[in-house]
Amino acid sequence: MLRVAELSAGYGGFQALFDATLEVNAGEAVAVIGPNGAGKTTLLRAISKLIEPSRGTLTFAGQSLASLPAHAVVARGIAHVPENRRLFPRLTAEENLRMGAYTSRGAYTERLAQVYALFPRLKERRDQPAGTLSGGEQQMCAIARALMSGPKLLLLDEPSAGLAPVVVQSIFELVRRICAEGYTVLIVEQNIRQVLKVVNRAYLLDTGRIVRSGSAAELMAAPEIQKAYLGL
């Protein structure tokens, strides 16, 4: 579904991603794991065209994303839940969801019902300004906002970041349910142990380069991951 080939990207003169090649197939949940500053966020930002890749190709559902401006990517079926959630703090939870449906207004009512079924808590909080929601609720709202566009591919940037350990558990449970619903998911995470329990496959990104890939079980068992990231 998504093919990323030899992708390089960065900010100004600083290159954060070097020749990344990866693939996400329909129905799969794939993780890109790695330490802070490895280039994970840069990878997602390049896929959704928030930054223009300096090299490489992006193909989604058989079509190149090269000439698309960032705001046209959503309509192609890629929804991106950005780092730190980035809700509109003074809009209500439901208004945030409405923004998520900006490009697919006809389906708003139907998708709102689906999203509320998936996140009943959000329905209780629908009229509350998003900035007053708890961290976990904000993450739910951010994911729900992305689902409102009816995406074929969901990009999740560190959904567990900045959340209390108990909440992290429930967010990963949610991610698992979203994958089970048949969404195709590409998730980047530092919380390697947790994310590998949820996804089918994963890539290990280190200082801007993909250094390893394989099934979740393979990566979990890989000695360099056990040693460097899991502290075993």
Add this chain to the structure above:
Amino acid sequence: MSDIFDIYLLEGVLNGLLLGGLLALLSLGLNLVFGVIDVVWICYAELIMCGMYAVYYLHVQYHWPLLLAMLAAIGVVAVLGWLLHQLVIRPVLHAEPINQLLVTGGVLFFLQAAATLAFGIEFKNLGVTLPSVRLGEMSFSAARLVAFGAALGGVIALYLFLTRTYLGTAIRAISQDRSIMPLMGVDPARIFAITSALGGALAGLAACLLVLQYDIHPAIGLSFGPITFLICVLGGLGNMLGGFIAAFIFAQFIAVGGFFFAVEWGYVIAFIFFIAVMFWRPRGILGK
């Protein structure tokens, strides 16, 4: 004796209320543009001046019906707002705030000078005199009543637009987080252009109401530009609710102060109040 005193004070308060509606409308467009684009249109009152000339020429010279001329003037100023953004603001969108102020300040003098060249310095007026409306012992200018009604209508329409529609929600959203708007499928440049046209349209509406009460001349912007700007700052620049409240406070100072002393004293007291508030809350009543 004291009955009469009270009724004239009431008249003052009610006139202040009417003036407040007009001032609230004046502040609306400026606040909208600042809140969304983060640029102060120093030349906002000059856009209103252009709108007043548009009404005048279409109605008096070309004999359009007044309402049609007013609708057209709103359209003209909306286009001016859009042009202002595309031609002047866009190139300095990421420049220092002082540069943004200076370019719109440049537009102020450009529009003033252009109006002087094109329309001359004579005072012009529509020649429409609306009667005054008597209510018991009190009398109110019908032009002010119309302005108040239209201003209130404009405020409510804008509120509904901003809260009930996708585009309006996007306009509020972009002022809270500009850089992730593309992830919603929204092109920020388009929202900015639309907001600028909307700010222009609000200036055009203000022009239609002012032209009923005031003569038009190229420097007319100077007589209500500063007060509009001060009201926005008093309420908290970019905060439309704050501007709305500030407009009514300001108008009461002018009207009631004018009742107890002379009209000029009303302005003096209002500006002293403004300065005092700036010491107390430098970012305005509802500023953050």
